[in-house]
Amino acid sequence: MLSNTGRVRLEHIRIARREFGLPDDFESSVILNHPQFFRLFDADETRNKYIELVERDCTLTVCEIERVREREYREKGEDAEEIRFSFLVNFPPGFKIGKYYKIAMWKWQRLPYWSPYEDVSGYDLRSLEAQRRMEKRAVAMIHELLALTVEKKMTLERIAHFRMTMDLPKKLKEFVLQQQGIFYLSTRGNHGKLHTVFLKEAYRKGELVEPNELYLTRRKLAELVLVSPRKARMQPELASYWRDGVDNHMWDVGRDLDDVVDASYSDEDESCSGSDIDESC
Numbered sequence: 001m002l003s004n005t006g007r008v009r010l011e012h013i014r015i016a017r018r019e020f021g022l023p024d025d026f027e028s029s030v031i032l033n034h035p036q037f038f039r040l041f042d043a044d045e046t047r048n049k050y051i052e053l054v055e056r057d058c059t060l061t062v063c064e065i066e067r068v069r070e071r072e073y074r075e076k077g078e079d080a081e082e083i084r085f086s087f088l089v090n091f092p093p094g095f096k097i098g099k100y101y102k103i104a105m106w107k108w109q110r111l112p113y114w115s116p117y118e119d120v121s122g123y124d125l126r127s128l129e130a131q132r133r134m135e136k137r138a139v140a141m142i143h144e145l146l147a148l149t150v151e152k153k154m155t156l157e158r159i160a161h162f163r164m165t166m167d168l169p170k171k172l173k174e175f176v177l178q179q180q181g182i183f184y185l186s187t188r189g190n191h192g193k194l195h196t197v198f199l200k201e202a203y204r205k206g207e208l209v210e211p212n213e214l215y216l217t218r219r220k221l222a223e224l225v226l227v228s229p230r231k232a233r234m235q236p237e238l239a240s241y242w243r244d245g246v247d248n249h250m251w252d253v254g255r256d257l258d259d260v261v262d263a264s265y266s267d268e269d270e271s272c273s274g275s276d277i278d279e280s281c
Helices: 010-015 026-032 064-076 099-109 128-147 156-162 172-177 213-226 236-243 249-254 262-266 275-280
Strands: 007-009 038-043 048-053 153-155 183-186 196-199
Touching: 007 010, 010 026, 010 048, 010 156, 026 038, 064 128, 128 153, 128 156, 128 183, 128 196, 153 156, 156 172, 156 196, 172 183
Parallel strands: none
Antiparallel strands: 007 048, 038 048, 153 196, 183 196
């Protein structure tokens, strides 16, 4: 529903399946098993598989940032008109905000823009005002994309896969760095060559503000893997649990723990490739 054509390349979803909490067999268990929602087809011109939306559900077109604004309005009594198009901004410590920057930010926060779920194909986007709205729409698009992930984060290289279909800017890294109050760009992992974009409002002191069950399960599995066998004092019940084979499918989940650590993004089949991604980096 975020794409400008109602379709997304299957390979791009496969690469980011861990971030979206999808199983490895999502092509059959999610897409093919729900023909009322999705259609899978081969594009003759590109020889790639695409997932196409069968019918739009208007109840799902509410962005996460819109829910945040409503919560700010109800809990803090913010003026509805003042925060109608605003984002939660939290600048890093030591970030100096000058007088003119404050004025520019004040104007930007009140700049109207089109929703990421809105079809803009019929709009005239040649004017300067329309281009400014599209830039702010791109911020909302990345915000919504990160909000849909399990850990509210995704590598810049994987976001770049959706650049064409979601009308994102070419130079993604530069674009994200311009929004330091909304996103945090980390270069940890793969010797500084990996760029991970975090949704800042979703984190507090390095932890998710609203953790979900899948996130908590992954954290517990990661802690279990990091426990040293020499120091760990395994209880008989736990040892018996694994030995007897109760819930053996959890062992298969454990083999996918690379997604919990930074090294999970170093797989060759999931690295960024293509001219559009090179431009964004």
